[in-house]
Amino acid sequence: MIKPRQRLKWRLSTFVIIILLSISVWQLATAGWIHGKAIVAQRLLNISWHQTMANARIKNAENLNVKDKVYKPWPWADTWPIAKLIVPAHNIKQIILAGDSGNSLAFAPGHAFASAPPNTHGTSVISAHRDTHFAFLKDIRLGDELFLETTDETLHYKIYDMQVIDSKTFVLPLSTNNKNLVLVTCYPFNSVLSTNTLRYVVYAKNIDR
Amino acid sequence: MHSVNTYSFHHIVKDHKHTNRLFYVLKKSSIVLSIYFLFGLLFQHVYANTKNSDNIDPYQAQHGSVWLLANNDENNGVYLEALQMQTDVDFKITGPIVRAKIKQTFKNTGVFWAEGIYVFPLPENAAVDTFKMIIGERHIEGQIKENVIAKRTYEKAKRAGKKASLIAQQRPNIFTTSLANIAPGEEITIEFTYQQVLSLRDNRYRLRYPMVIGPRYNVSTNTDNSTDKTQSTHINTQTDSKSNSNNLTRIHILLDAGVSLSQLESSYHKIHINQTSETRYSISTTGENIIANRDFELVWQPQRDDNPVISIFNETPHNDDSYTLLSLLPPALNYLEQKIHARDIVFVLDVSGSMAGTSIQQAKAALSSALDNLRSIDSFNIIWFNHLSEKLFPTTVTATSHNKDYAKQFIRQLHADGGTEMLAALKLSLPDQQAFSRLRQIVFITDGNINNESELFQLITKNIGNSRLFTIGIGSAPNSYFMQRAAEQGRGTFTYIGNINDVHEKTTQLFKKLENPALINIQLRINNDTDTNDQYEIFPKNIPDLYANEPLTILIKGKKTPETMTIKGDYGNSEWQTNVTLTSTDSAGIRIAWAREKIKSLMNQHREANNNVEREQIKQTLTKTALRHSLVSQYTSLVAVDVTPTNTEGLLYQEQIKNNLPHGWKINTSSRSLLLAQTATDSTLNLLIAITFFIMAAILFSLRKTTYKQHSL
Known part of the structure; x- marks a missing residue:
């Protein structure tokens, strides 16, 4: 026989199990959402990047010196694609967004406005999340080659240094003479906390003639 | 939640076959766990191809030096620290206009011929106009040239063993002086003048002479979109973290405020004040030298009236246009508060x-x-x-x-x-x-x-x-x-x-x-002409309102000298109007102040230009304006070259004078100007929480089943 007290405990534990399960599902969905957004956004961005490039080809053919037209990946976006990062050794093709606010980084790697625009003399800084787009950085090796497709031309880079730094005290050396590329993501890669101040910085220099 | 768990465990322990049951629970949760880890693995490796990678050793990556960055590799490590520097600063202040004369003396205490390079800050709106090199008794006047030509002239003279010096603008407020071929034991002085227009804040004028350059200036280069090849002469600053005696400085000031003052003091340094007439003062820093590790600041406060005060200064050089500066000083706040605008x-x-x-x-x-x-x-x-x-x-x-x-x-x-x-x-x-x-x-x-x-x-x-x-x-x-x-x-x-x-x-x-707007809808009329804007070029183009504690400065250029000016505006609910008459035409520095505004406006146009042709035209106008008024701009530099070569040895060591670390700064806590983005998400944490809670639910579920079965038996 089940005593009333026993029954109460039975119900109580059912209730607790449901709560635990819902928290679990909610957290799983959140994690899935972060990764899902990152994947789906790249697909949409690919479309607007194709439009941007098509427009740029016309512009370059007619030798017009006008700003590149901006194609937004979705109507309410407050960022737009500016380049495409290609890393053949790691099978990576990613569209780069303008700006590196948390907003843009959820969708794609972002280019810091304060750094040099791609394909200009100076250092361009691109950041992305260590657990989505830039997860591949942990496998990167000295001498690996990168390509950055911009509206003018495709630039060829070679990685010459990697460094772990504390973003609280670190000052990024920005060269003004060469076209340099710096990729930034959080370090360590498998850390659970997202508030970490350590960064993994990958330096690449342009090797086009 | 916690209590339920203890309760269940209590019963398990009581159970004789508890080992079997425990095994059952473990088996169940291990299935759940493996499913979850599969999920986790899937997510982790969607992006990175699942190559087995070693962990990255943070020390395998090289740590670059942060401040001591030289642009070219050859210069690394050849700093001989044989050069000493002394700076003398003379200010002449008339109303809001400041003319400053800076003398930088380089002394070579080493045994080699040397080239000195000094990167230094000037106030944000400073306009460098004259420049000369003083070797003993000889004065060599600097000439304004386009950047590339100036740099080439300098390099050529340097290689020929001639004494040469160059002053160039790095960014709006950062300048460099270079001085080539200083003989061992020799002392050479570079003298240049700049000018700026001060603005009144909180009813005070502040003359700021910056003496430090933050190490942060290493970084914030190229924030504008300019990719101009003429600007590739950037030199980084070097900060000396040990010694503080890199650049000793003396400051002397002659102040003609134009109005009576209610306050006059220096913010950070001890000064000696000598009042020569009701509105004139002579000021100097006490003691021999001050250390250039914090900015010098002189503050003075004019006495105020119950109406806006207009002052007018004019400069009409020979064979040139006429340049006028109009200054509107707002009334004191307590008068203003009675005249509020809804x-x-x-x-x-x-x-x-x-x-x-x-x-x-x-x-x-x-x-x-x-x-x-x-x-x-x-x-x-x-x-x-x-x-x-x-x-x-x-x-x-x-x-x-x-x-x-x-x-x-x-x-x-x-x-x-x-x-x-x-x-x-x-x-x-x-x-x-x-x-x-x-x-x-x-x-x-x-x-x-x-x-x-x-x-x-x-x-x-x-x-x-x-x-x-x-x-x-x-x-x-x-x-x-x-x-x-x-x-x-x-x-x-x-x-x-x-x-x-x-x-x-x-x-x-x-x-x-x-x-607290003091005077709004301001209108300006010159010589009672009907259309002022056609004959005169006025900056700012849209005259803004006059606010409490912030005077307004208007710069005007025209063919004829304006004799009278009428200023109209709304003061509270009534219309306010005043006439001012020009008394003298020999104030200094107004032409340059105007030219500076003109260049600023051309820079804006350059940025807004739609195509290269237009951009090139604007750049030419800009260069022409800068050359005409001999101003150092982003496209022009000042260069001075001695005629006879003196260095016949052909050896020259380049040395950059180090900047002192700003007062109160520690090298590791300085602010960086390029903030690195936050580059992690909580997805791993979310996943871990999901797993933990699922396991807890699973354990509870299994335990409940066992206890229930046990009781119902």
Whole structure:
């Protein structure tokens, strides 16, 4: 026989199990959402990047010196694609967004406005999340080659240094003479906390003639 | 939750077959666990191809030196530290115009011929105009040349063993002097003059002579889009973290304030003051030298009247146009407070996703305190926007406490989300073809993710009418340039807030200023001519309003010397007008002040140019203007070369004079100018929490089953 007290405990534990399960599902969905957004956004961005490039080809053919037209990946976006990062050794093709606010980084790697625009003399800084787009950085090796497709031309880079730094005290050396590329993501890669101040910085220099 | 668990375990322990049951539970949870880990693995390796990688050793990556960066590899490690430097500074101040003469003396204490390079800051709006090199008794005048030519001239002279020196602008407030072929034991002086126009803040003039250059200047290069090859002469600063005696400085000042002063003091250094007449003073730093590790600041406060005070200065050089400076000093605040303007104020707040976090919190706090400060005669409205935009009230409402409370409550529930569509919000705040009888101020708060700037700018130009536009940029504000121009067009100001913690302080300052317009709708007439603008080139083009504690400076160029000027405006509820007559035409430095404004305006045009042809034309006009007024600009440098070669040894060591570390700075805690983005998400944490909670649920479920079975038996 089940005593009333026993029954109460039975119900109580059912209730607790449901709560635990819902928290679990909610957290799983959140994690899935972060990764899902990152994947789906790249697909949409690919479309607007194709439009941007098509427009740029016309512009370059007619030798017009006008700003590149901006194609937004979705109507309410407050960022737009500016380049495409290609890393053949790691099978990576990613569209780069303008700006590196948390907003843009959820969708794609972002280019810091304060750094040099791609394909200009100076250092361009691109950041992305260590657990989505830039997860591949942990496998990167000295001498690996990168390509950055911009509206003018495709630039060829070679990685010459990697460094772990504390973003609280670190000052990024920005060269003004060469076209340099710096990729930034959080370090360590498998850390659970997202508030970490350590960064993994990958330096690449342009090797086009 | 915890108690339930203990309860179940209690029963398990009591159970004789507890080992079997425990095994059962473990088996069940291990299945669950493996499913979850499969999920986790899947997510982790969607992006990185699942190559087995070693862990990265942080020390395998090289640590670069942070401050001591030389541009070319050959220069690394050859700093001999044989050069010493001494700086003498002479200021002559007339009204708001400051003319400064700087003498930098390089002394070579080493045994080799040396080249000295010194990177130094000058005030933000300083215009370097003359330059010479003094070797013993000989004075060699510097010549203004285009950057590339100046650099080439210098390099050629240097290689030929001639003494040469070059002064060039790195960025608007950073300059470099180079001096080649200093003989061992020799002393050479570089002398240059610059000028600036001071502005009154909090009823005080502040003369600031910067003597330190933050190590941060290593980084913030190339924030503008210029890819000009002529500018590739950038030199980084070197900071000496050990010694503080790199550049000893003496300062002397002659001040003619034009009005009586109620205060005169130096903020950080001891000075000696000698009053020579009612409005004139002679000031010098006491002791032999001061150490150049913190800025020098002289503060003086003019006595104020109950009406705006106009002063006029003119410079008419021979065979040249006439240059005039007009200065409007607002009345003291206590007089002003009796003459209040009723106004309509519209706040436009960006609530798009990029504002999320501290930005929106701070902006909301600032807006709330602005509402608190509204007076009962004012009216207000709030417009918020992301990809949508909406008004709080259909039209502006009176600032009653009821309305203010309602608005504050509304602000509290706003949160940042969605995209940015600024055009619609601007349209709401600047309705088409509408005249407003009262003073209308629009305060636009955004983090400035703008890409359709020309469209926005057209709308502002078309619809601004009589409204004033004040823009506030929060965070890294990528398009502060647009916001600056928009505010100029709207006769307002642009407030840039780089540090999110300053939002509250800076906006409060702005809102306080907006409360006290002294003279609005200012009109200027010269010589009673009907159309002033045709004959004279005036900066700023749209004359802004005069606010309490902030005088207005207007610079005018024309063929004829203006004899009288009429200034009209609204002072409180009445119209105010005054005539001023020109008394003398020999004030110094007004021509240069005007030329500087002209160059600034040309730089803006250069940026806005649509095509290369137009851009090249503007660049030529700019270079011409700079050469004509012999100003150092982004396209022009000053160079001085001695005629006879003196260094016949052919050996030359280059040395850069180090800058002292700013007072109170530690090398590791200095602020960086390029903030690295936050590059991690909580997805791993989310996944871990999900797993943990699922395991807890699974264990509880299994235990419950076992205990239930046991009891029902």
